[in-house]
Amino acid sequence: MDNAIYVGLSRQMTLQRALDVAANNMANVDTAGFKVEHLSVMTDPLTAPGSSFGLGNAPINYVLDNGSTRDFSQGAMEQTGATFDTAIEGAGFFSIQTANGVRYTRDGRFGTDAQNQLVDQAGDPVLDTGGSPMTIDPTLTTPTIGKDGSISQSARNGAISKVGRIGVTRFANKGALSKEGANLFADPTGAAGATSAPDAVVRQGFVEKSNVNPVVEVTSLIDITRAYERVQNIILATQDLSAKAVDGLGKLSS
Numbered sequence: 001m002d003n004a005i006y007v008g009l010s011r012q013m014t015l016q017r018a019l020d021v022a023a024n025n026m027a028n029v030d031t032a033g034f035k036v037e038h039l040s041v042m043t044d045p046l047t048a049p050g051s052s053f054g055l056g057n058a059p060i061n062y063v064l065d066n067g068s069t070r071d072f073s074q075g076a077m078e079q080t081g082a083t084f085d086t087a088i089e090g091a092g093f094f095s096i097q098t099a100n101g102v103r104y105t106r107d108g109r110f111g112t113d114a115q116n117q118l119v120d121q122a123g124d125p126v127l128d129t130g131g132s133p134m135t136i137d138p139t140l141t142t143p144t145i146g147k148d149g150s151i152s153q154s155a156r157n158g159a160i161s162k163v164g165r166i167g168v169t170r171f172a173n174k175g176a177l178s179k180e181g182a183n184l185f186a187d188p189t190g191a192a193g194a195t196s197a198p199d200a201v202v203r204q205g206f207v208e209k210s211n212v213n214p215v216v217e218v219t220s221l222i223d224i225t226r227a228y229e230r231v232q233n234i235i236l237a238t239q240d241l242s243a244k245a246v247d248g249l250g251k252l253s254s
Contacts, residue, residue: 003060008235010062014041015228017065022220025212033075033106033183034210036217040066072174075106075211077203083142084110084118086149087208089201092168095127096120096184102127103184104169104177106208112136118151118166122182128164129196136163145204168200 018039028034043061077087086108088094093104103124110126113119118126118134125133129149136143140153140161149166171177172193177185187194 004238005235007060007062008231008238010044010064011231012228012235014039014063014065015224015231019221019224019228021068022217022224025217026214026221029210029212029214029217031107031183031210032109032207034212035070035072035106036210036212037068037070040069042066069175070179071211073211075209077206078209079206081205082109083205084112084145085205085207086110086145086166087203087206088168089203092170092197092200093185094120095131095167095169097125097127097133098122098184099124101186102131103180103186105184107183109207120182127167129167129198131167132164134164134166137161145202147201147203148198149200149202166202168197168202169194170197170200171195 018041021037021039025036042064044064072091074090077089086094088106088108093106094108096103096105105120107121109121110118111121113123116136116138118136120126128134134151136151137153140155143151143153143163145151145166149168151163151166153161153163155161171187172195173191176189176192177187180186
């Protein structure tokens with residue numbers, strides 16, 4: 001009977017983790033470029049000790065947390081009209097130079113810092129196709145970002161100045177990307193298969209919204225809570241059955 005309790009406890013642990021994941025999705029429903037996550041579970045077959053119920057060494061399947069998976073599908077485009085807000089249509093990530101190295105994001109809420117460099121929300125430089133930061137000239141006109149990601153400005157005499165071209169990176173295996181804080185992803189081992197995306201379409205004055213579906217996540221939270229309660233009832237019933245069995249054996253031996 002203890003095996004049933006242990007299996008139930010293992011399931012409750014994964015349900016608690018699933019609850020955390022779903023709650024995090026809900027918390028980021030308004031986070032630009034956020035990608036919804038789901039918990040992946042697996043069974044861990046172990047050999048049970050000899051059983052007095054005639055099951056012998058029957059396998060017991062404990063439930064294990066197998067990590068979270070991400071849905072990288074594109075979120076809806078929201079028009080903001082802000083000069084440096086930028087969104088990618090289709091696959092691809094912006095490249096950001098952080099203190100820990102190059103990181104990748106779908107969050108295109110960009111701006112400029114004190115040095116007039118194009119930066120993300122954390123103040124880290126956005127990189128061009130060559131992997132270098134880009135500097136906006138404050139003496140020229142408001143920058144224009146083309147669909148190919150190229151940034152240009154005009155002088156008073158009409159001469160056009162090219163600032164650079166926003167770099168977009170695609171990955172053959174997005175599942176190999178590791179999540180970091182500030183809506184960033186890393187490719188620590190290079191297993192994601194990064195390639196440049198010169199054909200990427202970039203839209204100025206737009207940001208990509210989160211791809212979280214609030215209705216789905218609320219439903220998931222309810223289902224997880226109910227599943228946890230069902231497992232708890234099974235554990236309590238098993239404990240009650242064990243107590244009755246021990247009590248019955250005690251009466252027979254007296």
